[in-house]
Amino acid sequence: MATTGLAVAVEPPRRRMSPRRRARVARGIQYAVLLAAALALVLSTDWSRVGSSFFNPDAARPMLHTVPAALRNTLVYTVGAFAVGLSLGTLLALMKLSTVRPYRWIATLYIEFFRGIPALLVVVAFGYAVPVALGVRIDSVITKAALALGMVSAAYIAETLRAGIQAVPRGQVEAARSLGMSHTRTLMTVVIPQAFRIVLPPMTNEIILLTKDTSLIFLLGLTAAEYDLTKIGREALVNATGGLTGLFVAGAGYLLITIPLGLLARWLERRSGGGHRP
Amino acid sequence: MSNSPTADQSDAPVVDIRGLRKSFGEREVLRGIDLQVASGEVVCIIGPSGSGKSTLLRCVNLLEQPTAGTIRVLGTEVTDPDVDIDHVRTHVGMVFQQFNLFTHRTVLDNCTLAQRNVLKRSKAEAERIALANLTLVGLADRADAHPAQLSGGMQQRVAIARALSMDPHLMLFDEPTSALDPELVGDVLAVMRDLAEAGMTMLVVTHEMAFAREVGDRVVFMDDGQVVEIGPAEQVISSPREERTRTFLQRVVDPTHAAAARGTVAD
Numbered sequence: 199m200a201t202t203g204l205a206v207a208v209e210p211p212r213r214r215m216s217p218r219r220r221a222r223v224a225r226g227i228q229y230a231v232l233l234a235a236a237l238a239l240v241l242s243t244d245w246s247r248v249g250s251s252f253f254n255p256d257a258a259r260p261m262l263h264t265v266p267a268a269l270r271n272t273l274v275y276t277v278g279a280f281a282v283g284l285s286l287g288t289l290l291a292l293m294k295l296s297t298v299r300p301y302r303w304i305a306t307l308y309i310e311f312f313r314g315i316p317a318l319l320v321v322v323a324f325g326y327a328v329p330v331a332l333g334v335r336i337d338s339v340i341t342k343a344a345l346a347l348g349m350v351s352a353a354y355i356a357e358t359l360r361a362g363i364q365a366v367p368r369g370q371v372e373a374a375r376s377l378g379m380s381h382t383r384t385l386m387t388v389v390i391p392q393a394f395r396i397v398l399p400p401m402t403n404e405i406i407l408l409t410k411d412t413s414l415i416f417l418l419g420l421t422a423a424e425y426d427l428t429k430i431g432r433e434a435l436v437n438a439t440g441g442l443t444g445l446f447v448a449g450a451g452y453l454l455i456t457i458p459l460g461l462l463a464r465w466l467e468r469r470s471g472g473g474h475r476p
Numbered sequence: 477m478s479n480s481p482t483a484d485q486s487d488a489p490v491v492d493i494r495g496l497r498k499s500f501g502e503r504e505v506l507r508g509i510d511l512q513v514a515s516g517e518v519v520c521i522i523g524p525s526g527s528g529k530s531t532l533l534r535c536v537n538l539l540e541q542p543t544a545g546t547i548r549v550l551g552t553e554v555t556d557p558d559v560d561i562d563h564v565r566t567h568v569g570m571v572f573q574q575f576n577l578f579t580h581r582t583v584l585d586n587c588t589l590a591q592r593n594v595l596k597r598s599k600a601e602a603e604r605i606a607l608a609n610l611t612l613v614g615l616a617d618r619a620d621a622h623p624a625q626l627s628g629g630m631q632q633r634v635a636i637a638r639a640l641s642m643d644p645h646l647m648l649f650d651e652p653t654s655a656l657d658p659e660l661v662g663d664v665l666a667v668m669r670d671l672a673e674a675g676m677t678m679l680v681v682t683h684e685m686a687f688a689r690e691v692g693d694r695v696v697f698m699d700d701g702q703v704v705e706i707g708p709a710e711q712v713i714s715s716p717r718e719e720r721t722r723t724f725l726q727r728v729v730d731p732t733h734a735a736a737a738r739g740t741v742a743d
Contacts, residue, residue: 367576369572369574369576370576370578370579372539372570372572372576373570373572373576373577373578373635374578374590375539375562375565376537376539376565376568376569376570377565377566377589377590377594377638377639377642378562378563378565378566378567378590378594378642379562379590379593379594380562383593383594387589387593388578391580392578392579392580395580470580
């Protein structure tokens with residue numbers, strides 16, 4: 199067997215094209231496919247219909263005055279849910295890293311449960327089942343939304359934080375401890391600030407997902423003042439004649455939140471990694 | 477000369493290790509160590525890799541938990557489970573092979589963080605002490621730099637300044653120059669030599685035999701979890717009594733011809 203392998207390797211290559219030339223040809227083919235697909239799309243689409251159903255200014259105008267409030271509501275729901283998710287997620291991450299075994303079990307159970315069920319179920323549960331089952335009335339939609347979505351995102355955030363904390367080199371902890379810092383002090387001043395840098399990109403993802411998940415809270419039953427972006431989009435879809443324009447406006451609203459968020463994260467990442475540059 | 481026993485300045489040893497054993501699972505890496513370090517003394521620990529020297533050092537400030545035996549540091553029995561080890565560690569500086577500077581903080585912050593958190597010094601006082609120690613290691617002008625902007629040798633000197641800023645009574649060095657490019661070793665050793673001459677009690681795990689001979693008061697040769705030979709630095713390095721010490725030193729001093737020498741030894 200070994201001698202066969204050797205013989206093949208020693209034989210001069212029989213290919214007619216060099217690997218580099220083949221790569222160039224492959225790239226050329228990819229550009230050609232792209233061009234053909236773009237052409238087909240442009241020629242086969244009825245642009246006036248797309249325009250009138252997605253970008254109909256007449257349909258967009260009446261809903262525009264609702265956009266600022268909806269944008270604000272979506273932001274408030276997101277921030278509330280993230281506050282709950284981050285605090286609960288931090289607690290769960292620390293429980294998961296605890297030396298006390300039952301804490302680890304509880305955290306694992308929670309994470310597996312809330313990561314495994316759809317967020318929609320949790321929102322519905324908070325809207326209807328929880329008030330009945332526990333006999334508590336939560337009047338504020340913001341609180342309900344923050345709790346429901348926050349509990350779901352806590353599961354994801356906990357795992358992200360745990361991985362981030364474990365990625366901080368052991369030597370950092372040893373250095374802090376050998377200076378006489380307590381376990382907690384070390385965690386607060388050395389481990390968590392460094393874990394923050396590591397978890398920044400996955401945490402940005404988490405906030406963006408959370409922003410979009412706020413679209414589920416219409417299930418709680420909203421008054422007009424509590425409408426979020428998706429809700430006004432859906433309302434426009436029902437009421438107006440502009441086809442899907444309402445959805446386009448709602449979608450643009452989300453991008454107005456998520457794109458700056460991505461830019462902010464990139465800026466923070468560059469800044470916290472700034473130690474490497476003079 | 478550094479050989480003269482500065483040992484008897486005070487009666488109680490700074491470090492007193494008795495019957496120390498340490499196992500990682502089934503593997504016993506320290507098999508009954510006895511070692512005393514007197515105040516102002518510089519003790520260098522040498523030996524082949526895997527002989528347990530680093531583990532021994534890490535047991536002194538309890539980064540490793542001993543399996544058996546007692547260790548007294550600065551008069552406190554650190555192996556006693558009721559002892560506040562954080563308090564003892566405050567007075568024991570440690571320098572690591574990989575520097576372990578806090579990468580998210582500036583050089584100055586590295587030197588003030590524990591001063592402020594643990595010793596509760598004011599910002600101004602902590603910075604004054606940090607800058608004095610950074611001056612001592614020749615890096616006061618880099619106070620605002622981040623660790624990643626410094627060479628390995630500079631980082632290690634900052635690590636020494638960081639430890640000194642806590643006003644330690646004992647310094648532990650765990651192979652402080654092993655991760656450095658050869659041309660950067662000298663600066664770190666010079667700082668350590670100054671420290672020794674200023675009277676600091678030091679326990680140094682090292683592969684720098686010239687340093688051990690010149691700066692060390694005593695040298696400990698360890699192999700296979702035990703102290704094989706211990707004595708005045710000059711004597712252990714230049715005329716070792718034990719065969720194993722001699723073989724090790726030959727390999728370190730002249731690695732290329734060690735294989736041949738080993739052949740002779742086997743005969």
